[in-house]
Amino acid sequence: MTTPPAVTPALEIRNLSVALGGDRRHRLLRSVNLTVAPGEVHGLVGESGAGKSMIGKTVFGILPGAARVVEGEIHFHGRDILGLPKRELRTLRGREMALIPQDPLTALNPSRRIGPQITDRLVKILGHSQADANRRARALLDEVSIRDPDRVMRAYPHELSGGMRQRVLIAEAFVAEPKLIVADEPTTALDVTVQRRILGLIAAMQARHGAALLFVTHDLGVVAKVCQSVSVLFGGHVVEQGRTGDILAAPQTEYTRALLAATPRYDRPDAELTPVAPKITAALTLENEWADMQYAR
Amino acid sequence: MAEAFGAPRARAARPAPRLWLAGGWLFIVGIAALLAPLLAPHDPLYQDLFLNRLPPFWAAGAEPGYWLGTDSLGRDVLSRLIYGARIAFIVAFVAGTAACVIGATLGLLAGYFGGWTDRVISRIVDIWMAFPPVLFAILLVAVLGTGLLSVIIAIAVIDWTRFCRVVRAEAMQQRAMEYVDSARVAGFSRWRILAREVLPNVMPSIVVLLSLEMGIAVIVEAILSFVNLSISSDAPTWGGMIAEGRASIYQAWWVLVFPLVALFLTVLAFSQFGEGLKNRFDPVLR
Numbered sequence: 001m002t003t004p005p006a007v008t009p010a011l012e013i014r015n016l017s018v019a020l021g022g023d024r025r026h027r028l029l030r031s032v033n034l035t036v037a038p039g040e041v042h043g044l045v046g047e048s049g050a051g052k053s054m055i056g057k058t059v060f061g062i063l064p065g066a067a068r069v070v071e072g073e074i075h076f077h078g079r080d081i082l083g084l085p086k087r088e089l090r091t092l093r094g095r096e097m098a099l100i101p102q103d104p105l106t107a108l109n110p111s112r113r114i115g116p117q118i119t120d121r122l123v124k125i126l127g128h129s130q131a132d133a134n135r136r137a138r139a140l141l142d143e144v145s146i147r148d149p150d151r152v153m154r155a156y157p158h159e160l161s162g163g164m165r166q167r168v169l170i171a172e173a174f175v176a177e178p179k180l181i182v183a184d185e186p187t188t189a190l191d192v193t194v195q196r197r198i199l200g201l202i203a204a205m206q207a208r209h210g211a212a213l214l215f216v217t218h219d220l221g222v223v224a225k226v227c228q229s230v231s232v233l234f235g236g237h238v239v240e241q242g243r244t245g246d247i248l249a250a251p252q253t254e255y256t257r258a259l260l261a262a263t264p265r266y267d268r269p270d271a272e273l274t275p276v277a278p279k280i281t282a283a284l285t286l287e288n289e290w291a292d293m294q295y296a297r
Numbered sequence: 298m299a300e301a302f303g304a305p306r307a308r309a310a311r312p313a314p315r316l317w318l319a320g321g322w323l324f325i326v327g328i329a330a331l332l333a334p335l336l337a338p339h340d341p342l343y344q345d346l347f348l349n350r351l352p353p354f355w356a357a358g359a360e361p362g363y364w365l366g367t368d369s370l371g372r373d374v375l376s377r378l379i380y381g382a383r384i385a386f387i388v389a390f391v392a393g394t395a396a397c398v399i400g401a402t403l404g405l406l407a408g409y410f411g412g413w414t415d416r417v418i419s420r421i422v423d424i425w426m427a428f429p430p431v432l433f434a435i436l437l438v439a440v441l442g443t444g445l446l447s448v449i450i451a452i453a454v455i456d457w458t459r460f461c462r463v464v465r466a467e468a469m470q471q472r473a474m475e476y477v478d479s480a481r482v483a484g485f486s487r488w489r490i491l492a493r494e495v496l497p498n499v500m501p502s503i504v505v506l507l508s509l510e511m512g513i514a515v516i517v518e519a520i521l522s523f524v525n526l527s528i529s530s531d532a533p534t535w536g537g538m539i540a541e542g543r544a545s546i547y548q549a550w551w552v553l554v555f556p557l558v559a560l561f562l563t564v565l566a567f568s569q570f571g572e573g574l575k576n577r578f579d580p581v582l583r
Contacts, residue, residue: 092484094485261517
């Protein structure tokens with residue numbers, strides 16, 4: 001890919017397949033390859049069910065229910081994390097990775113105050129003193145433009161608005177200076193006016209702190225704005241991958257072209273939108289199923 | 298854990314008559330149970346056949362000092378009621394708490410871990426609930442022998458399933474929330490997440506259930522006393538008093554009615570107290 005080989009990638013996913021109950025005939029991710037350089041923002045786009053979030057969940061080892069990794073490797077700064085013992089993986093996650101979740105309404109524990117929810121990781125996993133952690137949390141809340149950090153830290157989640165909570169979650173993600181952050185549709189649950197501000201905020205925080213960012217979204221407009229490189233997914237399969245500029249300017253596959261034509265654009269508000277044609281998705285589905293049959297053999 | 302229950306600031310205090318009425322009654326009964334030897338005017342076991350079936354204080358023929366009358370063996374009804382509160386409360390708190398701890402723990406494990414843990418625990422609960430509870434209790438006490446401890450064990454062993462089911466469902470629901478994912482990514486162990494993230498959010502339901510369960514424990518104890526399978530037969534229990542009063546309902550209604558009212562109010566108070574507590578302390582509901 002486009003990453004110079006001299007740099008060890010922050011995240012390198014090789015040939016990753018995830019399947020329900022380990023059954024190779026029903027794959028949720030189909031031999032995904034992906035490289036994210038340190039400090040790079042990589043977008044994962046696709047329709048719902050394309051497996052975008054699944055990639056992030058696999059990296060974190062928080063796959064839901066019966067989903068299992070059936071093949072592939074995930075390297076984090078050169079270390080294969082799928083082979084790591086549980087305890088080590090946990091420490092690694094706590095130190096180096098963070099998640100900006102999708103729904104700010106359920107992503108904070110409703111019965112605990114904001115402050116400890118942000119500082120928990122610093123105090124309990126990384127061994128900072130509580131005073132130290134509070135200072136750091138306050139600084140970060142300030143950085144995400146929360147006006148009265150002390151008040152917010154004493155508040156319960158239900159006392160804050162959705163936008164405020166998402167800011168808190170962004171601050172929480174950066175609190176331990178992680179090397180990799182997965183933002184799982186961080187703006188989907190917010191209304192449009194708040195969306196753009198939050199998006200700008202994530203981009204600014206990422207640039208300032210220099211973490212690699214895996215940005216999951218269904219919105220190519222968002223990708224154009226914040227991502228340097230992008231993977232387009234359909235049915236758990238990477239349809240197209242490359243620098244954002246190249247892909248948006250000259251998409252190589254029919255599916256990406258269709259997805260672009262279906263995305264509203266701020267710079268061309270009058271452009272006509274066309275939904276992705278069923279025959280394109282049908283063809284891709286067929287291709288995926290064929291690949292699965294080959295794979296399961 | 299303290300911050301999990303703290304009421305948010307800036308909340309207007311709403312009057313909660315349910316909470317105060319129920320709490321008030323439980324407080325009175327609790328004091329009676331605690332200070333029974335000081336409060337009871339007579340020995341609850343002392344029989345005086347010359348003073349049997351005395352009516353309560355307002356009726357003709359009442360004897361001063363015997364406020365709620367005496368039963369057919371001449372024992373003071375008020376004193377027996379007060380000592381009965383003692384047994385009712387001990388059973389309510391010890392058996393209720395025991396059922397709660399067993400049921401909530403298994404429910405949390407089943408709901409949070411899912412998979413075979415859930416399957417095993419849920420099947421046990423299904424089988425357990427297929428037994429008719431009162432018969433099960435009678436059978437257990439018959440096997441264990443009568444006595445306070447047997448009654449407590451019987452109630453705990455039977456009623457933990459009630460907690461298990463509800464807590465399991467709630468734990469499953471909380472587990473699917475993104476804050477649990479966040480905590481996992483932050484590197485916390487499953488046990489810590491269970492204790493610090495999931496449990497506080499299930500706590501309001503546990504409190505309500507526990508309070509309900511205490512009421513149920515009082516009923517079950519009364520039922521067991523009624524069929525003479527609780528504590529020794531002459532021990533002052535509300536159920537036992539009701540059973541004895543039944544024989545003389547036409548000659549001395551008060552022997553039956555007073556323990557019945559005490560039982561009814563106490564069970565009602567327990568359930569209302571739990572609801573009231575939940576409404577007051579659940580930070581999300583309000």
